[in-house]
Each structure stands twice: as structure tokens, then as C-alpha cells.
Amino acid sequence: MTAQQAELTQTALRDGRIVTIRPLDEGDYTALLAFGAALPQDDLLYLENDFQSPDIIRRLVNASAAENWRQIVAVSDGAIVGYSAVRRLAGWSSHVADIHLTVSSGWRRNGLGTAMAQAIFDAARDLGVNKVIVEMLERQNAGRAIFERLGFRVEGTLNQHARDRHGERHNLLILAYHVS
Numbered sequence: 035m036t037a038q039q040a041e042l043t044q045t046a047l048r049d050g051r052i053v054t055i056r057p058l059d060e061g062d063y064t065a066l067l068a069f070g071a072a073l074p075q076d077d078l079l080y081l082e083n084d085f086q087s088p089d090i091i092r093r094l095v096n097a098s099a100a101e102n103w104r105q106i107v108a109v110s111d112g113a114i115v116g117y118s119a120v121r122r123l124a125g126w127s128s129h130v131a132d133i134h135l136t137v138s139s140g141w142r143r144n145g146l147g148t149a150m151a152q153a154i155f156d157a158a159r160d161l162g163v164n165k166v167i168v169e170m171l172e173r174q175n176a177g178r179a180i181f182e183r184l185g186f187r188v189e190g191t192l193n194q195h196a197r198d199r200h201g202e203r204h205n206l207l208i209l210a211y212h213v214s
């Protein structure tokens with residue numbers, strides 16, 4: 035068994051569907067491309083990378099074994115239905131990592147976001163960082179609820195810092211968890 039196979043977790047969602055939560059691997063290119071193509075437009079703005087660009091998807095998949103980066107997917111019947119990443123920052127914040135988390139719209143409200151947040155938080159600890167942050171719009175209640183339950187707290191607000199696809203500006207929250 036490879037190390038990655040050893041990290042497979044089967045999770046039963048509230049509606050009875052079963053997903054496998056596991057690290058992204060090199061064979062996930064087509065499935066990750068399909069996941070990105072199906073995301074609502076608003077979610078695409080939230081993501082650090084352009085999930086509709088085949089080049090970016092290739093770069094993410096190629097980085098599946100990168101030292102300072104952990105990427106986790108939720109898979110059902112070969113389809114990726116959730117993606118999460120944690121990446122160590124550079125320079126004077128190299129003791130800090132930031133998290134991104136997105137669940138396919140048809141899979142929300144069933145506990146998958148919570149399960150993936152726990153998995154990526156564990157991966158962040160595995161990176162050996164002292165602090166983990168997650169950014170979200172002030173109005174993104176779901177993300178805030180999930181990470182506050184894990185012990186994250188709002189550490190800052192950047193006013194009018196994010197623009198949606200209609201050009202409207204929103205406050206950006208930074209939630210943080212201090213590991214040590």
C-alpha cells in the first residue's frame with residue numbers, strides 16, 4: 035500500500051451518500067477539470083487559482099507531492115465533489131499556512147465541508163506550521179461557522195477588499211488558528 039492509499043477516509047454524509055476523502059494525486063487531472071468547470075461563478079472568484087484553466091489544473095495536479103502544499107479532494111464515483119488546499123506562505127510568514135475549501139454546489143449542507151475542513155486542518159498541522167489562516171467574505175457564513183467550530187477566530191477584517199463578479203466590494207475576514 036502507498037502512503038497516499040493509507041490516507042483514504044470513507045465518510046458518510048448526512049443524506050447517506052458516501053465520499054472518499056484523500057490527497058489529490060497525479061491521476062486526478064480530468065476529474066479536477068470537471069470539478070472546476072461545474073463550480074458556480076461566485077466560487078471561482080474565491081479560489082486562489084483559476085479552476086477553469088487546464089494549465090492551472092495541470093499545475094495543481096503536478097504539485098500533488100509538493101513539500102509546502104497539501105491538497106485534498108472528496109471523491110464520489112470517480113467525480114471530485116470537494117477540493118481543499120493548505121499552503122505554507124513565503125518569506126517572513128513561512129511559519130503560517132493558508133487554507134482554501136470548496137464543495138460542489140450539489141453536495142453542500144450535508145457535512146462534507148466540515149469533514150474536509152477537519153482533514154485539511156490535520157494536513158496543515160502535518161506541514162509543521164505555527165499558525166493557520168483562512169480568508170473569506172464577511173457574508174460567507176458557512177465557511178465561518180465551519181472554521182470557528184474548529185477553533186479559528188476572526189483576527190482581522192480588510193474593508194472593501196474583495197470584488198464579486200458584479201464589481202460589488204465586500205469586506206474580507208481573516209480567521210486564524212494559532213497552533214503553537
Ligand SMILES: CC(C)(COP(=O)(O)OP(=O)(O)OC[C@H]1O[C@@H](n2cnc3c(N)ncnc32)[C@H](O)[C@@H]1OP(=O)(O)O)[C@@H](O)C(=O)NCCC(=O)NCCS
Binds near residue numbers: 077137
Ligand atoms: C463553505 C462550504 C465549503 C461549506 O460546505 P458544506 O458542505 O455545505 O458544509 P457543511 O455541510 O459541513 O456545513 C457546515 C456548517 O456551515 C453552516 N452553513 C452551511 N451552509 C450554510 C448556508 N448556506 N447558510 C448559513 N450557514 C450555512 C451551517 O452551520 C453548517 O452546519 P449545520 O449544517 O450543522 O448547520 C461551501 O458552502 C462552499 O464551498 N462555499 C463556497 C466556497 C466558500 O465560501 N468557502 C469559504 C471559505 S472556507
